[in-house]
Amino acid sequence: MKSSDSKTVVFVTGAFVTNSGWDQWKTYFESKGYKTHAPAWPYKDGTPAELRNRQPNDIQLAELTLEEVIDSYADFIKKLPEKPIIIGHSLGGLMTQVLINRGLGVAGVAIHSVPPQGVFPYEFSFLKAGWKALGLFTSLKKTYLMSLSDWQYAFTNGMSLEDQKKSYEENTIPESKTVARGGLTSAAKVDFAKPHVPLLLTSGDKDNIIPAHLNNRNFKAYKNSGSVLEYKEFPGRNHFVLGQSTWKEDADYILEWLDRN
Numbered sequence: 001m002k003s004s005d006s007k008t009v010v011f012v013t014g015a016f017v018t019n020s021g022w023d024q025w026k027t028y029f030e031s032k033g034y035k036t037h038a039p040a041w042p043y044k045d046g047t048p049a050e051l052r053n054r055q056p057n058d059i060q061l062a063e064l065t066l067e068e069v070i071d072s073y074a075d076f077i078k079k080l081p082e083k084p085i086i087i088g089h090s091l092g093g094l095m096t097q098v099l100i101n102r103g104l105g106v107a108g109v110a111i112h113s114v115p116p117q118g119v120f121p122y123e124f125s126f127l128k129a130g131w132k133a134l135g136l137f138t139s140l141k142k143t144y145l146m147s148l149s150d151w152q153y154a155f156t157n158g159m160s161l162e163d164q165k166k167s168y169e170e171n172t173i174p175e176s177k178t179v180a181r182g183g184l185t186s187a188a189k190v191d192f193a194k195p196h197v198p199l200l201l202t203s204g205d206k207d208n209i210i211p212a213h214l215n216n217r218n219f220k221a222y223k224n225s226g227s228v229l230e231y232k233e234f235p236g237r238n239h240f241v242l243g244q245s246t247w248k249e250d251a252d253y254i255l256e257w258l259d260r261n
Contacts, residue, residue, distance in 0.1 A: 006106045011038040014090025016146050017171045018048050021242050051173040056142035066182025077104050101190045107198045112210045115218045116190040129154035129209035135177030143174035154209040155240045192221045198228035198261035204237025
């Protein structure tokens with residue numbers, strides 16, 4: 001094993017969903033000898049049903065910022081006995097890139113990552129899938145909950161209606177519009193020229209909200225740092241990649257990549 005021989009993994013959750021989406025990944029990585037953590041965001045430590053019952057008047061969550069979420073992960077990591085491997089999905093992928101940029105991990109994996117500041121997401125499907133979360137012309141004192149139809153387009157396109165509904169009930173939770181807007185601020189800034197530990201970016205060719213070519217531009221934004229950097233596009237993956245039937249293939253690729261680096 002490489003990746004500095006760390007046996008600790010911190011999974012970083014994205015927006016709109018519960019951290020329990022990492023449960024099968026945690027179990028699988030633990031079966032390979034890793035100690036895993038998937039901490040909830042501030043004010044999201046509850047079941048999806050409990051959190052949805054607070055919608056839309058969860059003021060604490062509504063006022064949460066992206067910077068505060070990133071700092072909560074940074075604080076969690078700093079209390080661990082060793083630097084971890086950091087693996088994040090979607091907005092959690094962006095946070096992974098930021099945390100790696102801060103030197104807090106021994107390796108990073110950004111799965112279908114929201115792009116950092118400076119990588120402009122001009123794709124129509126990204127705008128269609130994500131604009132409602134910004135809450136333009138709505139109160140920032142109220143949280144946003146993705147509808148089933150939006151979930152079907154942004155996360156689970158191509159899946160059966162039964163699986164779309166099941167995944168919606170099990171995963172979707174209210175979100176802070178302020179966090180969503182944080183992707184447009186300096187909180188989402190990465191120094192692409194700074195040397196870093198091994199970093200893998202993955203994408204899926206069926207992802208609507210974070211299209212593969214957007215992930216590829218994210219990858220190409222890293223300049224001549226001389227650091228280990230890899231990009232991998234998987235066929236058939238939508239944005240619900242963590243819960244698709246192919247999730248173990250993705251996990252195996254990541255584990256093998258960690259062994260190589």
